[in-house]
Amino acid sequence: MTLPAIQVCDLRKQFHRRRKRRGANASEEAWALAGVSFEVARGDTYGLLGPNGSGKSTLIRILSTLLVADGGDVRLMGHRLPEEQARVRWLIGRVSVDAAFYKKLSTRENLLYTALLYGLDPERAERRAMDVLERLGMEQRTFSAPLEEMSRGMQQKISIARALMINPPLLLLDEPTTGLDPKSRRDVQAFLEDLRQREGTTILLTTHDMAEAERLCGRIGFLARGRLVAEGTAEGLRRQASAATLDDAFIGLTGAGTVSGDAAAASPTSR
């Protein structure tokens, strides 16, 4: 039996934040993740949708080995976190909402640095990255320009190329198309569809874009106030909420836009 690519069981994470109250320090605690469970089969694309502060990025950070959970069980490709984080790091590529690069360095220098960091043969890794960039519609002449001279859309495409350069079986995408123009967003979405079909890459995608989730994801989970409040196909979620659109289903099932739903965005879980 093939193990799922992602197994998350009763995952919990709490943050503490010090606040000054009437001159005295007080510690405030809040659950960023309060018992989240889900599985993603190998080769699937799973969408994680939730209002700001619902815990999406916290979850991605735990899966990326950058955060240690307070409780629960996480296995990626059968490897348990955080105990087997060294193995897991070879298996994951991550794209975050902010394309984090050495902005003074060129595309080529940034990608070569990553290739070396992963101990890859620089020439082969570069060829793969350049191939990804060309498929994403970028021209070769931009590869030697410093990243700081590039648009956000271009930087985000390079971020995707960086994540794929290591040929990971599991891709963690944290709002990869936020802030992109419609053309760039479409390029990225088409590329991800193609990637899943051609290479069978498992993708975990967080997004605020319902149309994107509907287009790319076989299954979708709604996260609100640190809990997975609904899960299923786009059609199933619409049916569950008796809603005409996924937007309406999302608002209906997560309470986003209501006072309690919005309060999550202002809480210490807003990470």
Add this chain to the structure above:
Amino acid sequence: MGRGLRQTWAFMFRGYHLTRRYLSWVVVFNFYALTGSAAVALIGVAANDHELTLTLIVGALLWNFLSVLYNEIAMSIAYERWEGTLEYTFMAPVSRLVHLTGVSLFALCNSIVNTTVVLGGLMLFTPLHLSGANVAGILVVILASTLAFVGLGVIAAALPVLSPERGAEGTHIFQGSLLLVSGVYYPVDVLPAWIQPLSALSPATYTLSACRKLVGIGNPATTEDRLAAAPLSAVSGEILVLVAMGFVLIPLGLFVFGRVERWAKRTGRLKRTG
């Protein structure tokens, strides 16, 4: 090339290209180091005191070398915080030992370039000549002290993991304290008695003490034309202490860094904004 070597090279590759892109700032920092060192050394020239001039020159050169080495390692995490790349480095399948070795090797190259520039400048501004100095011995002492300063740098590098802004401030406070207690430009016995015990804890104290002997400072046979350097055996005590400090401080630095990294992963401090 083996995987570990490639990963070590990654940090040198990154450092080299960042230096290339920030070249004008590198020139500015080297120029400032040169003028600062020359200004200090000229105090000795103005006093027409050869031994004082030599003491100041040795202090300026060694402090440039050690402080650039320490600073480059200690600030490596802070730089990554500012660039926003820290999470990507920490989620890469690279051991912290390899990571910090790469950072330290680049820092060492940087220190050598900086010190060479300062040495060249001092030769222009002061009647510095090295004939008679035990240059090979000095290199041995510097190599031994490099180990200890790498260890200190790694410990200090953990501070920006704890707190992005306060951590970077802390590394500079620590560096300033080392400058004060190590007797870079003066013998440590001129320090107030209550602070003198701290000088025994600084590797720079032993480095300076050994290098002064290997240049011939304090030796009545030293003249303005010819330095009367001590043999390497005369500084074996200092070398032993420096090597021992290196053997303690490097593993201690890796241990401290590892503990701080684990704490940061529990509290969410690796995040870009901290």
